[in-house]
Amino acid sequence: MEATNSEQWTQQALEEFATEIWTCNTVERAASFIGSQKSPICLPNYVAGRLTPLQSQPMALIDSFNPQTGSLLCKLPCTPASDVETAIQHARHAFTTWSKTTRRERSSHLRRISDLLQEHRELFAVWESIDQGKTLERARIEVDRAISNFSYFSTYILHEHTTARMVDGVALTYEHRSPAGVFALISPWNMPLYLLTWKIAPCIAFGCTAVAKPSEITSMSAYLLGLLLRKAELPPGVVNIILGDGPTTGAALVASPSVDGVSFTGGTQTGIAIRRATAHQIRKHLSLELGGKNPNLVFADAMDPATRDRTIRIAASAAFENQGEICLCGSRIYVERAVYEDFVREITEYVAEKYVLRKTVGAVASLQHYDKIRGYLQMAVEEKATFKLGGIPPALDKDQNQGYWINPAILTDVASGSVLQKDEIFGPVVTISPFEDEEEAVRLANDSEYGLAAVVLTNDGARMRRVGERIEAGMVWVNCWLVRELGTPFGGMKNSGTGREGGEYSREVFTVVRTLHLPSD
Structure with missing residues (x-):
């Protein structure tokens, strides 16, 4: 962090910047705008309907970087408690x-x-x-x-x-x-x-x-x-x-x-x-x-000829969409042993073709997160896990202006007690492990401190309910993923949080209820 340069934070400067950035609605215009700036973009607070120049002087600034290039994108205030309270009082008045x-x-x-x-x-x-x-x-x-x-x-x-x-x-x-x-x-x-x-x-x-x-x-x-x-x-x-x-x-x-x-x-x-x-x-x-380390259960019948393409597609998207940076990603894949080898081979081929860095896979959000994911991949090598896809990305220096790009990684032969199976890596990294039967699949799925979401891939209608209702997760998808009706409860079990939001569940969060009793005479 560093102290502020007050000249960039005048009301006039903030309004001129707002007018200009609002026209940058293409990649080319945005890139040209960023390149034309003599100094980093400065983002202000928005309080009481106004872009607010800094109230407390001096105020520390936070650097925010462009993940695709590693270059400094903007600076923003680290708003102190006094200014936070001012914003709260404006909300209280409103x-x-x-x-x-x-x-x-x-x-x-x-x-x-x-x-x-x-x-x-x-x-x-x-x-x-x-x-x-x-x-x-x-x-x-x-x-x-x-x-x-x-x-x-x-x-x-x-x-x-x-x-x-x-x-x-x-x-x-x-x-x-x-x-x-x-x-x-x-x-x-x-x-x-x-x-x-x-x-x-x-x-x-x-x-x-x-x-x-x-x-x-x-x-x-x-x-x-x-x-x-x-x-x-x-x-x-x-x-x-x-x-x-x-x-x-x-x-x-x-x-x-x-x-x-x-x-x-x-x-x-x-x-x-x-x-x-x-x-x-x-x-x-x-x-x-809160966090999640979500299981994806693949039963043998889901790899039948009529549904195997769907199974591979859903498992891959649940693992690698948004670079795996979705709290609902299914990063622990468990596959029935009868189809385990076929599944590993086919999902590896599918991901290599469909999830291509810089095309369909973006950069991870920050250098700090890049280093975290890289650390887990180094651990995978040390634990002698098998890389079916991917590897350890290069070490980066913050002054190199390099983007935070990590290829999708598919790991097998990972011990059940490994932190690779326990921690929320929150990146393009997935582990695949076999299971013998339905009981073991449920046990493995629930072997986590988290309980946010899960995916079940099967063609057996009875199993859909039988397994889905036993998994300790707030949200379970069967033969689909990330499908939501906004009235359904959103939230997790165990260390994945407390409370639910969505429709009437959001009403519970944002309202208080009282009961009125009116006499009949």
Whole structure:
């Protein structure tokens, strides 16, 4: 980190930069814009409807790098506790009005945001790809999902229901829900826009206000979202976006007594820290979606001629989409021994053909993450695992301006107790192991501290239910992956988190319920 250069953070400079970057909606325009900058891009906070020049002087800056080139992309403030509290108070002030708006008013705002995001789809996709390292095609998919988040909740709140009960001859009772207050919304770096909007959309739909903090590794799409919220004329203070790291900015945000709830997606250790920091604040709503080390069970019948292509395709996409940087990736593949050799050979051929670095596989998000993944691959060599595909990438120096590119790796002969089978590597690395029967498959699937998601590949209808209902995971996909209806509960078991979001489950997070009793006479 370094101190600020205040000349780059004047209100005029911030507005001029915002106007210019908003026109960079192609890869070529974005590259030209980046190359034309005499100094790194400076990203401000978005508070009370304004791009905010730095309040605290001097303020430390965080460097954020382009994963595809390794070069410095932008600088952003490591927002201190005093400025975090200022943003929270703006959200608190906005809550007094926003919480009283009608559902139709809120729906109209959400629809406007969704429409604007659709209109500027390519702008967000281009910068999401540059900032996170993912392919442009993958970025477009995630922008589409962000659009759906706002669209879905814009209609969901128009059809809410409540429950009434009669105490015969005595009273009528009914449930009434009201917005829970000001929320801290903290999103990770792997799907920056999609997961941030997955929190913002229901938060404001149910009448709450927010202070959102994206990852310091990938803050560009959050910055652009702030510009879009302003264009959508969302009332000032309803959504505030502050930038910074976890220990300084994030910690101050979740611990503030003026925050009524926290929705967090990220690592398990950070989730534990949030639980500890808020343990004395019993009233605070917590929704924590944490890590995963997800199993993918392949039964012999799934390799029948009619379905083997589908099986290979699903297993490969669940392992390597977005460079394996999806919390729901199936990175532990277990295959029934009768088809084990055939499966290993065919998925290796498929991945080598379909998942090509710099074409269909992007760069991993940061040098720190590159080094982490590289360390696990070095460990695989030391443990004498077999590399069916991939290898150890070269060591990189941060001053070399090289992108963070790692080829997909398929490992076999990995011991069940190895950390390669236990830790969330969160990269383009998958292990494949055999199992003998259904009982062993379920045991292996559940042999993890995590319980976020799982995939079951089989043609046996009874097994789909029998195995699916025994796997200790919040989300189980059978013969598909990453398919979601936004009303279904999203969240994990065990150390993969607590709470659920989606449809009525998001309503539980962002509202409080009280029961009214009305006498019958």
